[in-house]
């Protein structure tokens with residue numbers, strides 16, 4: 001039986017400054033620290049993965065520090081147990097470790113990329129993706145005032161993004177959506193609350209039904225699917241779950257309870273490409289539209305998102321804006337380019353973007369090498 005001839009894992013901690021600070025209902029981020037994983041085989045070929053955990057545990061419980069602990073002390077030792085024959089085995093191998101999905105996904109992504117390169121296949125095709133182009137939207141953080149936000153929305157529409165996502169929070173919500181909708185009556189528009197509300201806000205949230213939103217993303221508690229089901233019954237606007245979905249079972253439970261009408265699949269949140277694909281496949285059988293969320297990734301993570309989005313049930317535009325939206329200098333070559341709201345899915349083996357080694361070295365703050 002052919003095995004993936006994994007020889008070493010290189011773990012780089014990287015620090016990059018975003019062009020613009022990004023503000024959500026839980027805070028502002030500008031300096032992004034994260035891990036880049038390189039999986040190297042016996043022929044010296046490399047596969048690349050990126051962890052999307054932030055420095056603070058406000059999106060999920062994971063952080064850059066917990067990633068380091070879990071990857072070094074638990075996940076790499078599990079990879080040493082016996083060789084892998086296929087990247088689908090990675091998530092199963094990691095299953096004795098509870099959660100820590102972003103740590104798992106970083107390794108899973110590197111091994112998927114390496115496997116696709118060994119097979120001579122673009123990662124999108126290795127995953128079973130069909131699309132050669134993907135539609136993308138943009139996520140606009142909370143702004144100091146509405147006129148600034150209207151300017152950003154106008155710029156994004158002019159650039160051709162296929163839908164606009166606006167971050168909302170109590171005090172910056174219905175009033176804001178109303179103004180944006182008045183200024184841009186036809187634009188596909190959605191709001192993301194990042195768990196800023198409770199069921200007590202039901203009457204307030206119902207006002208959003210007047211603005212023809214594509215969806216409202218994660219209005220209630222980060223781990224909830226029960227209250228979301230009650231809210232979805234009261235709203236005509238579709239609810240999209242983000243933070244609440246960590247596994248295929250979470251997706252199954254949310255769908256059977258009627259907690260949402262759309263699911264945002266984030267590779268890091270669900271523990272890697274294999275689980276993301278399982279959720280996709282299940283949603284396809286249930287006619288549940290999915291889209292690929294973003295975590296302000298650098299180029300490696302972005303490339304994985306693009307490959308995943310080539311799967312057919314990614315019906316709605318994702319949050320994968322181009323490199324230049326986030327970074328002065330990305331760590332891949334070529335950069336991710338969005339033209340008229342569309343990204344061309346790379347057709348070369350693996351993630352289809354080369355690492356800009358000079359840029360990566362410039363942003364690397366530490367590096368560890370592990371034999372596997």
Ligand SMILES: O=C(O)CCC(=O)C1=CC=C[C@@H](O)[C@@H]1C(=O)O
Pocket residue numbers: 024059138139192194242293294295296297319320321
């Ligand atoms: O552009 C992107 O990568 C998406 C940005 C974005 O909306 C988010 C990034 C990180 C955490 C969250 O605030 C969030 C989201 O909830 O989707």
Ligand SMILES: [Mg+2]
Pocket residue numbers: 192194217218242243293
């Ligand atoms: Mg979200």
